[in-house]
Amino acid sequence: MLHVILLEAALELVPPELSAKKMVQKQAYRRKKKPNEILLDQTYHGQAMTQLNDGTRRGRPDIVFFCLQSLLETPLCKAGLMTVHIQLYDGRIIQVDAAVRIPRNYERFVGLMEQLLLVGQVPPEGAPLLKIQAPGLGELISSLRGSSKDSLALLAVEGGKHTGLNDLMSVLPSSLEAPVILGIGAFPHGGFQHDLQSLFDIQVELDYEVMMAWHVCSEVLWAYSLKHDVVSERYLLEQ
Amino acid sequence: MLHVILLEAALELVPPELSAKKMVQKQAYRRKKKPNEILLDQTYHGQAMTQLNDGTRRGRPDIVFFCLQSLLETPLCKAGLMTVHIQLYDGRIIQVDAAVRIPRNYERFVGLMEQLLLVGQVPPEGAPLLKIQAPGLGELISSLRGSSKDSLALLAVEGGKHTGLNDLMSVLPSSLEAPVILGIGAFPHGGFQHDLQSLFDIQVELDYEVMMAWHVCSEVLWAYSLKHDVVSERYLLEQ
Numbered sequence A, B: 001m002l003h004v005i006l007l008e009a010a011l012e013l014v015p016p017e018l019s020a021k022k023m024v025q026k027q028a029y030r031r032k033k034k035p036n037e038i039l040l041d042q043t044y045h046g047q048a049m050t051q052l053n054d055g056t057r058r059g060r061p062d063i064v065f066f067c068l069q070s071l072l073e074t075p076l077c078k079a080g081l082m083t084v085h086i087q088l089y090d091g092r093i094i095q096v097d098a099a100v101r102i103p104r105n106y107e108r109f110v111g112l113m114e115q116l117l118l119v120g121q122v123p124p125e126g127a128p129l130l131k132i133q134a135p136g137l138g139e140l141i142s143s144l145r146g147s148s149k150d151s152l153a154l155l156a157v158e159g160g161k162h163t164g165l166n167d168l169m170s171v172l173p174s175s176l177e178a179p180v181i182l183g184i185g186a187f188p189h190g191g192f193q194h195d196l197q198s199l200f201d202i203q204v205e206l207d208y209e210v211m212m213a214w215h216v217c218s219e220v221l222w223a224y225s226l227k228h229d230v231v232s233e234r235y236l237l238e239q
Helices: A022-030 A042-049 A061-071 A106-119 A137-145 A165-171 A213-227 A230-238 B022-030 B042-049 B061-071 B106-119 B137-145 B165-171 B213-227 B230-238
Strands: A002-009 A082-088 A093-096 A130-133 A152-162 A180-185 A202-205 B002-009 B082-088 B093-096 B130-133 B152-162 B180-185 B202-205
Touching: A002 A061, A002 A137, A002 A213, A022 A042, A061 A082, A061 A106, A061 A213, A061 B061, A061 B213, A082 A137, A106 A130, A106 B106, A137 A180, A152 A165, A152 A213, A165 A202, A165 A213, A165 B213, A165 B230, A180 A213, A213 B061, A213 B165, A213 B213, A230 B165, B002 B061, B002 B137, B002 B213, B022 B042, B061 B082, B061 B106, B061 B213, B082 B137, B106 B130, B137 B180, B152 B165, B152 B213, B165 B202, B165 B213, B180 B213
Parallel strands: A002 A082, A002 A180, A152 A180, A152 A202, B002 B082, B002 B180, B152 B180, B152 B202
Antiparallel strands: A082 A093, A093 A130, B082 B093, B093 B130
């Protein structure tokens, strides 16, 4: 199984300190919502966000959007061999049902995330496709490792061990039973806020220039899919 | 080199037969544009599009959006080893400068595409990052093949040859000099409108369920990058 965790994601509702700002009020009014019910977004609140603590690494919900579109509905995902979690800026964790179909339209995605952050799960009643969980990152990683002795937790990070694609292929465990956990920051700039490196077995850098989080997701997903030749397995199962 | 061609893309301005529709007029008014200056989009014009010829396969600019976000700014792209073209619904072809940075915000992407389709290139003056070209698909593929005898043109299509990831790796030429051309439909439903199969050497199906166009782009991009271990090459060059 491949378990992807988007870390310290730049995904949150407008915080109280910005809710009185004119550009926030205006956008909220236009969308018929309260200021603290809309997503913080650098595209619309960039100017107000300059006054926000840690402002340059917040308010980029598009990063999560692209990561989810890159991961979900792939053959690996459809084969039931992948899970996805999103750690929020405030530390809470969203559990993503691998069967969820995220809207292609960004506005609709934003509406869905707003509902999730307000209510705690989507849909609000019944079995959730997206749900905010209580446990922290350490607990999540432990539970994903389970009892396997061959689990591997990779943290993709600038300054990590230089790792070409062949290196990545060699590092991945050859057994499909061994859980592989990929941690990747889902924010635009800078390092991690929290000391989470120790939760991972190795830190890897997958290119010598900064990579978009969704490219890292794709690279590891397709390398993992190739390692286990997931598509051929699916064709065999079909017969 | 890997050359990606997004085929018969569901990307166009609102056609004349829909420009008088109320929902189109309303959206155009809100955006301070004329109805025939805005992109056709199923999210907003779905109801009116039911009356449109071939309506179910048009008006999905998000497909091109996700494909470009999956391809551009990757290590392969930055290494100068990839080109991207987009064939429009009307047959014209957009040449994408591999150095272009497509806006992450969907609204801004839409504005950019509207300008491109109206003016013919973006930016309107000077060296274009995106440009509508005259030559047709056959001519484009010939020019991408160049004089190489080892070129390979793959068409990803439902009903093509079952091709697992290991099969894909074997099919890719081992020389970086041999042009690999990937054709992939960038529309939501159905087959190709035009008889373009004969322009390609082989037709491949990369999963037994329908794949999103951007997943096909990612799969081939990362398989190709692995085949030539592009990232390691980049680390070596850096030293």
